Structures are given as C-alpha cells and as structure tokens.
Amino acid sequence: xxxxxxxxxxxxxxxxxxxxxxxxxxxxxxxxxxxxxxxxxxxxxxxxxxxxxxxxxxxxxxxxxxxxxxxxxxxxxxxxxxxxxxxxxxxxxxxxxxxxxxxxxxxxxxxxxxxxxxxxxxxxxxxxxxxxxxxxxxxxxxxxxxxxxxxxxxxxxxxxxxxxxxxxxxxxxxxxxxxxxxxxxxxxxxxxxxxxxxxxxxxxxxxxxxxxxxxxxxxxxxxxxxxxxxxxxxxxxxxxxxxxxxxxxxxxxxxxxxxxxxxxxxxxxxxxxxxxxxxxxxxxxxxxxxxxxxxxxxxxxxxxxxxxxxxxxxxxxxxxxxxxxxxxxxxxxxxxxxxxxxxxxxxxxxxxxxxxxxxxxxxxxxxxxxxxxxxxxxxxxxxxxxxxxxxxxxxxxxxxxxxxxxxxxxxxxxxxxxxxxxxxxxxxxxxxxxxxxxxxx
Amino acid sequence: xxxxxxxxxxxxxxxxxxxxxxxxxxxxxxxxxxxxxxxxxxxxxxxxxxxxxxxxxxxxxxxxxxxxxxxxxxxxxxxxxxxxxxxxxxxxxxxxxxxxxxxxxxxxxxxxxxxxxxxxxxxxxxxxxxxxxxxxxxxxxxxxxxxxxxxxxxxxxxxxxxxxxxxxxxxxxxxxxxxxxxxxxxxxxxxxxxxxxxxxxxxxxxxxxxxxxxxxxxxxxxxxxxxxxxxxxxxxxxxxxxxxxxxxxxxxxxxxxxxxxxxxxxxxxxxxxxxxxxxxxxxxxxxxxxxxxxxxxxxxxxxxxxxxxxx
Numbered sequence: 001x002x003x004x005x006x007x008x009x010x011x012x013x014x015x016x017x018x019x020x021x022x023x024x025x026x027x028x029x030x031x032x033x034x035x036x037x038x039x040x041x042x043x044x045x046x047x048x049x050x051x052x053x054x055x056x057x058x059x060x061x062x063x064x065x066x067x068x069x070x071x072x073x074x075x076x077x078x079x080x081x082x083x084x085x086x087x088x089x090x091x092x093x094x095x096x097x098x099x100x101x102x103x104x105x106x107x108x109x110x111x112x113x114x115x116x117x118x119x120x121x122x123x124x125x126x127x128x129x130x131x132x133x134x135x136x137x138x139x140x141x142x143x144x145x146x147x148x149x150x151x152x153x154x155x156x157x158x159x160x161x162x163x164x165x166x167x168x169x170x171x172x173x174x175x176x177x178x179x180x181x182x183x184x185x186x187x188x189x190x191x192x193x194x195x196x197x198x199x200x201x202x203x204x205x206x207x208x209x210x211x212x213x214x215x216x217x218x219x220x221x222x223x224x225x226x227x228x229x230x231x232x233x234x235x236x237x238x239x240x241x242x243x244x245x246x247x248x249x250x251x252x253x254x255x256x257x258x259x260x261x262x263x264x265x266x267x268x269x270x271x272x273x274x275x276x277x278x279x280x281x282x283x284x285x286x287x288x289x290x291x292x293x294x295x296x297x298x299x300x301x302x303x304x305x306x307x308x309x310x311x312x313x314x315x316x317x318x319x320x321x322x323x324x325x326x327x328x329x330x331x332x333x334x335x336x337x338x339x340x341x342x343x344x345x346x347x348x349x350x351x352x353x354x355x356x357x358x359x360x361x362x363x364x365x366x367x368x369x370x371x372x373x374x375x376x377x378x379x380x381x382x383x384x385x386x387x388x389x390x391x392x393x394x395x396x397x398x399x400x401x402x403x404x405x406x407x408x409x410x411x412x413x414x415x416x417x418x419x420x421x422x423x424x425x426x427x428x429x430x431x432x433x434x435x436x437x438x439x440x441x
Numbered sequence: 442x443x444x445x446x447x448x449x450x451x452x453x454x455x456x457x458x459x460x461x462x463x464x465x466x467x468x469x470x471x472x473x474x475x476x477x478x479x480x481x482x483x484x485x486x487x488x489x490x491x492x493x494x495x496x497x498x499x500x501x502x503x504x505x506x507x508x509x510x511x512x513x514x515x516x517x518x519x520x521x522x523x524x525x526x527x528x529x530x531x532x533x534x535x536x537x538x539x540x541x542x543x544x545x546x547x548x549x550x551x552x553x554x555x556x557x558x559x560x561x562x563x564x565x566x567x568x569x570x571x572x573x574x575x576x577x578x579x580x581x582x583x584x585x586x587x588x589x590x591x592x593x594x595x596x597x598x599x600x601x602x603x604x605x606x607x608x609x610x611x612x613x614x615x616x617x618x619x620x621x622x623x624x625x626x627x628x629x630x631x632x633x634x635x636x637x638x639x640x641x642x643x644x645x646x647x648x649x650x651x652x653x654x655x656x657x658x659x660x661x662x663x664x665x666x667x668x669x670x671x672x673x674x675x676x677x678x679x680x681x682x683x684x685x686x687x688x689x690x691x692x693x694x695x696x697x698x699x700x701x702x703x704x705x706x707x708x709x710x711x712x713x714x715x716x717x718x719x720x721x722x723x724x725x726x727x728x729x730x731x732x733x734x735x736x737x738x739x740x741x742x743x744x745x746x747x748x749x750x751x752x
Contacts, residue, residue, distance in 0.1 A: 015647060062647030062750030080751060171647070173546045195540050195679050202539035205518040207569040208549050209444040231549025233573065234444065345452035348444055371451040372501030373516040387686045387730040394686075400513055401469050404684040404730065407536060412676040412742065414664040419657060431684075438513060439501040 014255065016060050017169070022255050023056065024170040024180060028161040033180040035172065035253050046165050049074035061171040066164055068129060076167060101148045115140040120163075130164025137163070150418065172253050174225035181221065181250070182426070189250075190218040190355050191381045193429025195407040197225055203377035203434040204349040209234040213272075213347040213369060215362060217354040218379075220248025223264060226351065227251070227330070232259035237334060237342065239269045239366075241357070251330045264330035271339060272369055346371030353379040359389040359433075367398055372439040375401075379430055386433040399435040406431050442517045442565075442597045445573045449598065451516045456497050462596060463495070464521045466513040474517065474525040476596070487512065519565040522597060529586050530559040533629070533653065536681045537740055538566045544745050545625040545649050550574045554619060554643055555627045556610040556636065557581040561590040563627065568594075568602040576602060578619065582609040614639030621645060628652040633659060634666040641670045644748040655741040663744055671746035678742055684730045691724050 017023060017038055025034040027046060036042055042053040046067055055076045056065065065076040115137055123133055137159050138144050144152060160166075170176050178194045200222070206212055206229045216222040216238050226236040240246050245266050254260075334342075347370050352362060359378060370376065376399070380386050386404050393399045407429050411422045442462070444450040449461075457463060457477055465473045465483065475483055475492075483490040487510025495504055500516040515521060520535055533541070541563065547553055547570040555564060558581035567577045581587045587607045594600045608616070611632055615623075625648060626640040633652040640650050650671065652663050660676055667674050 015645065060646055060750050062747060064750070171546075173548075175543045175546060194543060195536070198539035198543035199535065199681075202520060202535055202542070202566065205520065205569075207443055207445075208572040209447075209450065211444075228548055229570065231574075233549070345450075345454065348451055371453055371455070372499045373451055373514075374501075375518060375520070383684070383730050384728075387684070388728045390686050391688055391728045400466060401515075403469065404686065406682045406684070406732075408680045408682060409540075410678045412660070412678070414660055414674075414676050414744070416661070416665070419661055436515060437501060438503070439499045 015171070017057055019057055021057075022172050022253050023061070024172045024176050024253075026168040026170055028165050029168075031161065033184060035177075035180070044167070046167070047162075051076045056169055059169065061169060063169050065167045065169065066130060067167075069124060069127065079166070101146065103148070103151075105146050106143050112143040113137065113141050130160070133163040134159045150415075172255060174221070174228050174254075177224070177250060177253055178221055181219075188219050189221045190353055190379070191428070191430060192218055192221065192353065192379060193407070193409060193426060195409045196379060196430040196432060197221065199405070199407055199432055200351050200353070200377045200379055201225060201229055203375060203432065204351045205375050206230070206349065206351075210348040211342060211345070212236045213350045213366065214238055215240070215246075215352045215354045215357065215366070216248060217246050217356055220250035220252075222351060222353050222379075223248050223330075224251040224254045224256075227256065227260050227264050228254060230260070230263050232257065232263060234348075235263050235265055235338065237265045237267055237272070237347070238331060239267050239272055241269050241362075243268065245331070248331055256330065258328040261328045261330040262332070264332075265334040265338065266331045267334040267339065269365065271334070272342065273365060342369070347374065349374050350376040351379070352376075355381055359385040360392050363389055363393070367437055370437045373436055375434065375436050378433040380433070381428075381430050383431050386431050390433050390435075393435065397440065398437065400438050402433070402435040404431055404433050442519065442522065442599060443569055443572055446598065451500055453499075455500065455516075457495050457500060457502075457514060459496055462517050462598075463500070464515040464517050464525060466515050472515075472521065472525050474522070474596075485512075486510075517597060519569050522565050523562045526560055526562060526565075526593065527589075528560055529589060530557075531655075532560045532562040534562075534681075534737070534740065536679045537653065537743065538563050540677070540679045541627065541651055541653075541743065542566055542570050544743070545627065545651055547571060547575075547625055551624040552619070552622055553577045553625050553627065554615055554623045554640070555579040555629075556608075556615075557583070557629055558587060558590045558605055559629060560586075561593050563629075564590070564594070564603055565597065565599060567627070568599045572602055575624075576604065578604050578606065580606050580608040580610050580615070582607065582612075610639070611635040615643045619643045624648055626650045629654075631659070633663045637663060637666045638669075641748055646748060646750045648748050650746050650748070652744045653741045654744070655739070657742065660742045660744055667744070667746045670749055672749045673747040674744065675746075676742050676744045678739070680737065680740070682736060683733045685733050686728060686730045688726050689729050690726050693724070 019039055021038045023036055023038055025036055025044060027034065034044060036044065036053060038053050038057050040054040043050050044053060049067055051067060051074050059078060064079040066079050067074050068077045120133060123136065134156065144155065147155065175194055178197050181189045182193055204212065206226050208231055211234055212226050214222055214226060214236055223236055223238045230236060238248060251264065350366055350370055354362060359380065378386060390402050390404055393402055409429060410425055413420055413422055459477060459479045461477045463475050463477055465475050477492050477495055479493055481492045488506025488508035490504060490506045495514055500514060503511050503513055505511050523534060547567060549572060551571045552575055553567050553571055555567065555577060558564060558579040564577060564579050571577055584607050587605045591605045594603045611630055620642055623643040624645060626644060628636055628640065630636055633654060644650065654660050664674055
C-alpha cells in the first residue's frame with residue numbers, strides 16, 4: 001500500500017529527468033539561470049563552448065555537471081565526487097594562521113600570474129581538465145599564499161567559474177521559477193518576489209480541492225504556483241477581461257502532469273458573471289470557437305515565448321520538443337458544467353495580480369463570485385491602488401480582516417567569523433492587500 | 442478546515458452546523474476559535490451570543506448578542522488558526538510559514554518531517570500543503586505538548602494528515618523507518634546541528650531541509666554542520682510591514698494662521714469644524730497609507746539547504 005502510494009507520488013513529482021523534461025539550469029552557482037527542455041538536440045552555451053544537454057537526460061534533479069573537453073569538443077560530464085569535503089578540512093586547519101594575514105603585501109601590477117594565455121591554451125590542447133588548469137593557476141600565482149584564506153577561496157572560485165564552469169540541474173518549482181524571473185526579468189512577473197508570491201498562496205488558503213479564481217497578468221507565474229499547490233485536484237480559474245486571455249507561458253516551465261494541466265481553466269470574466277441561461281446558450285458556440293482559438297493562441301506563444309525566454313535569458317538553443325505522449329494543454333476554456341458549479345458554490349478564494357487593471361473596479365466585480373468567508377489576496381507593485389481599494393472595501397463593508405502588508409526579505413552570508421547580511425539585497429518585493437468576504441444578504 | 446472534505450468546503454450552500462469549528466471575529470486583532478454547540482453560549486464584552494442562533498447561517502455572517510453587539514463567524518483556515526491557537530511555545534507566523542512552505546517545495550503528496558511540534562502553527566499549514574495524499578510526521582520531546590497538539594489537529598480536522606510522536610530528535614534522531622523517504626525536513630530546535638545528520642539520512646536526494654533559529658550563533662553552527670552533506674545553503678530573514686490606511690483632507694494656506702500648529706492639531710480642528718471654513722482651502726479627500734508604527738522586528742533566521750545529489 002505504502003509503496004504503491006509512493007510510486008504514484010513519484011510519478012506526480014518526478015525526481016529524475018526524461019526526454020522532454022523542463023529543467024532549470026544554474027550555471028556557476030547562480031551566475032546564470034537558464035530554463036531549458038531536455039532533448040538530445042538541445043544545447044547550452046557556456047562561455048564560448050556549446051554543449052549538448054543530452055547527458056542530463058535520465059539524471060536525478062540536483063545533479064551537478066562540469067564542462068569538459070573531449071575529442072568531439074566540449075561536453076557536460078556529471079560530477080559525483082565529494083572533493084568539497086576535503087576543502088573544508090584544509091580550511092579548518094589553517095584557520096588560526098590565517099587570521100594574521102592581510103592585504104598589505106599585495107601589489108596590483110599584473111605580474112603575479114606567471115602562466116600566460118598561451119600556456120593555458122597549450123594545457124587545454126593536451127586535454128587538461130578544468131580543475132587541473134585552476135590548480136596550475138594557483139601554483140603559478142606568486143601572491144596566492146599571501147592572500148587571506150577568504151580571498152584564496154574567492155580566487156579559487158573565480159578561476160573555477162572561468163576554467164571549469166559548473167551547471168546544476170534543478171527541478172522547476174514555483175520557488176525557483178519566481179526567483180529566476182525576479183533576478184532576470186522582474187518586470188515580466190510584475191516585480192513579484194518569492195516571499196510575496198508565497199504570502200499570496202497562504203493568504204488565499206490555496207490547498208487541495210480548492211477552487212481558486214485568479215487574475216494573472218504576471219505571465220502565468222501565479223496560475224502555475226496555484227496549480228502546483230492543487231496537485232491535480234480542485235481548479236484554478238484564470239479569468240480575464242475582454243476577449244483575449246492573458247499570457248500564461250510560464251505555466252509551461254513547470255513540469256506539470258496532464259492531471260495538473262487539466263485543473264487549469266480559463267474563462268472570460270463575462271462568463272463567470274453572466275446569468276445561468278445566458279451562459280449555456282453562449283457556451284456551445286464559444287466552446288466550438290475556443291478550442292480553435294486556444295490552439296491559435298497557444299501554439300505561437302508556446303514555441304515563440306518559451307524560446308524568447310530561453311534565448312533572452314540565455315543563449316540556449318533547445319528546440320522545444322513536445323513530450324512524446326499526447327499531453328493536455330493547460331488553460332482549456334471552462335465548460336458550462338464547471339461554470340455552473342462555480343456559480344452554485346462560489347470560488348473558495350481569489351488572488352489578483354493585475355498591475356494594469358483598476359484594482360477597486362476589479363474587486364467590485366470579482367468579490368461577489370467568492371463564497372462567504374472566502375479569503376482573497378491582491379498583489380500590486382504600487383501602494384496607492386491597494387490603499388484606495390482597502391478604504392472602499394471598509395466603507396462598503398464588503399470584507400473584513402483587511403490588511404496591507406509588505407514583505408521584507410534579507411539574505412545572510414554565514415561564514416566562520418564572517419557572518420553578516422548580504423551586501424546587496426532586493427529592497428522591494430510588492431504589496432499585498434488581504435481580507436475575507438463577508439455575508440451581507 | 443481544508444477543502445478536501447467536500448461536506449466542509451465553503452460554498453454558497455454551506456451552512457454552519459452543530460459541531461463546526463468557527464472563528465469568532467471581533468476585530469482583526471481579536472479572534473477566537475469556538476466549537477459550535479447547539480446548547481452553548483459565547484459571552485464576551487459585546488454580550489451573550491447563543492450558538493443556536495448561528496446554526497443554519499452562512500460562514501461570514503454577522504451575528505448579534507442579547508445586547509445588540511455583533512461579531513462575525515468565519516470558516517477556519519490555517520492562517521486564522523495561527524492567530525487563535527493557544528500558545529504553548531513561541532509560534533511561527535504567516536511570513537515565515539508561507540516562505541518555509543514555498544522554499545521547502547512542499548506540494549501535495551509530499552512526506553514532511555518536523556521537529557518540534559510546538560503549538561502546531563506551522564504543522565497546520567504543512568498539512569494543507571501535503572494534502573490530500575501526503576503526510577506530516579511531527580515530533581516533540583514534550584509529552585503533554587504532543588498530546589495538546591494531537592487534540593488541536595483533531596479539532597481542526599487534520600488528524601488524518603498529521604502524526605504526532607513524542608521523541609527527542611536532538612538526542613535520538615528521526616526514526617529509521619523514514620530513511621530516504623522525506624521530501625522535506627523542518628527543524629525548530631535549540632541545537633539543530635545535533636539533528637542535522639539524522640535529517641540528512643531521512644531526506645531523498647535533492648530533498649530540502651529548513652532550520653529555524655532565533656539566534657545567529659545557532660545558525661553559524663548549523664551551517665558548519667550542513668556543509669558535510671548539503672549544498673545550496675542559504676540563510677534568510679523574512680518580516681512583514683503592515684500599513685494603516687485613512688482618508689484625509691489636505692489643507693493649504695488660507696486657514697486661520699494662528700491655528701496651524703502642525704499636522705495633528707489641524708486634523709482635530711478639521712474634524713470638528715468641517716464645513717465652517719471656506720471649502721476652497723480644502724482639496725478633495727485623499728486616501729493615505731503609512732506603515733504601522735510597531736511591528737515584529739525579529740522572529741528567527743531561516744536556513745535552507747539541499748541534500749547533495751551523489752548517485
């Protein structure tokens with residue numbers, strides 16, 4: 001029994017890649033983040049070397065790869081050593097001696113390194129591994145021994161990044177996707193930081209079997225994050241004003257199963273608000289249309305955008321091979337039956353991340369679609385629209401428990417005797433207005 | 442509390458029944474969990490409320506006392522529960538909780554280990570995140586605390602998702618039955634470094650650990666221990682700033698000069714004599730927001746790390 005359910009869990013939540021898996025590649029410890037889809041034809045460019053992503057297929061997520069040069073050019077080779085353990089050891093031994101050193105004897109005159117560019121090229125031609133070049137550079141640096149231990153580490157790391165770059169393969173999760181976008185293209189996700197996204201999901205009580213209404217004008221990160229928490233149960237309804245659905249390309253980066261994709265619905269707001277009879281009349285016509293129109297909107301945006309992400313984020317060249325099995329696309333038009341059930345029961349929560357909409361007007365239309373006592377959370381990168389909306393909600397007595405919060409996130413460098421907050425931090429991750437709908441009938 | 446129970450899920454049809462857990466909302470900073478009981482009463486500063494009056498109403502309804510005072514009845518959620526639960530220990534609040542759930546990548550179906558259980562604030566949110574097929578195993582060395590937590594999970598209807606055990610994780614480590622099975626591990630212990638080696642054995646490859654510690658010395662020592670078999674070691678602090686919003690009128694110039702003594706007195710005068718002063722000196726009302734003056738300045742440091750992937 002237990003084994004059976006574990007098996008199911010591992011299908012739902014795969015820890016090993018296969019052909020067609022979406023992956024997040026972390027180059028040199030966060031220096032570069034690349035989304036890619038694994039196939040034998042896909043490649044990644046690191047420095048001036050182009051490597052096939054083929055060796056990554058069938059490896060567990062979390063695997064580390066290093067660029068090596070082989071007879072057929074550079075290739076990715078999996079690193080399975082535990083050499084880092086011995087590094088730590090050495091560090092501890094020299095800890096005491098080190099504290100007496102400083103940088104008074106170091107003169108910046110470009111003569112410290114006796115190994116020339118030609119020497120390094122020659123080493124490469126002889127098939128030296130990246131690590132060997134790094135060791136040679138250290139051995140030939142006249143100042144290395146004079147550096148403090150901390151700057152020796154920094155030196156080693158800098159050379160390693162250049163001569164022996166590493167690629168870590170990560171599972172794309174709401175967390176890693178949001179972090180990657182926030183770092184590279186914050187505007188595409190409305191400057192929503194991971195702590196703000198996490199708060200939205202908690203404040204809106206997103207969990208299995210909930211029916212979550214979202215207005216996602218942040219590229220689909222919100223829709224994807226909600227679907228991830230639903231795990232193939234309940235529904236996330238991505239609603240939009242007018243006739244054109246908002247893009248949700250980021251959803252494709254998640255490795256969602258068909259079961260999860262089926263739970264991602266789209267519906268124009270007019271369909272959610274209109275009366276019962278009108279919907280069923282419309283829906284047949286619209287359904288016939290929608291299957292075509294989703295195809296149309298999905299296909300170009302699918303190939304196009306993911307490629308844009310790939311190319312703009314990095315110079316990867318992975319053709320987006322569709323999964324071998326026929327897969328369900330996320331964002332089908334909600335059927336009349338589902339619309340009807342939402343109308344009967346109300347949504348269990350609401351999340352809005354729509355920087356371009358009038359917040360108060362949107363809330364006036366959307367809040368009545370929620371069950372009584374249902375929580376909601378509204379994201380905005382500016383405070384004023386939320387302040388206005390909160391005031392109006394107070395005056396009209398539509399909701400209680402109203403609060404505007406702004407998360408603050410600080411990362412720390414933790415090292416022996418060198419612990420302090422990181423020198424650079426994100427100063428802003430967005431504002432959230434949260435509350436609960438009340439019964440006013 | 443969770444939507445996975447179709448009979449309990451909130452909807453337009455759902456009515457408060459005998460035996461339901463409701464959150465009594467007086468004000469945003471004054472709430473209480475109450476089990477609805479046909480013959481019971483709730484007494485507070487607003488008067489006496491008969492539970493019998495609540496049955497058959499929708500959650501989210503306003504209900505009145507014998508003296509005409511009112512409260513709201515809300516459907517429980519993990520967030521509301523965090524605000525009303527009885528504090529047997531220091532608890533985690535929403536900013537840390539929501540960040541931990543995301544960063545630990547807890548999704549439906551996950552197996553999560555937690556120690557200690559404390560008052561069960563985080564545990565409640567973990568249960569929501571792993572539902573319907575996952576499970577949270579939580580450990581506390583304090584027998585009475587574990588028993589109270591168990592009662593709470595019974596009350597909130599989460600006991601099918603959570604197992605509470607009495608065990609000293611720092612001393613004994615996690616039970617060997619979980620070796621290599623945990624997707625994530627959460628530690629809130631005074632000496633987390635003692636439990637880290639065991640946590641490492643419980644995690645699946647690439648699984649994530651989080652350690653919550655209020656003091657930087659604890660973080661320092663945990664990070665030293667983590668280096669042996671973890672990677673991606675990162676420490677964060679996450680806080681919330683809340684804002685208060687009010688509608689105000691901005692005055693400019695024309696008013697009585699002798700009276701302008703700074704913003705506060707002006708404000709009072711404006712309220713009492715609104716209208717008597719020529720309306721041209723006032724602009725339209727403006728909505729203004731400012732951060733609340735007092736806030737939690739520190740909760741704890743959150744250290745995350747991933748088990749190295751070696752096979």
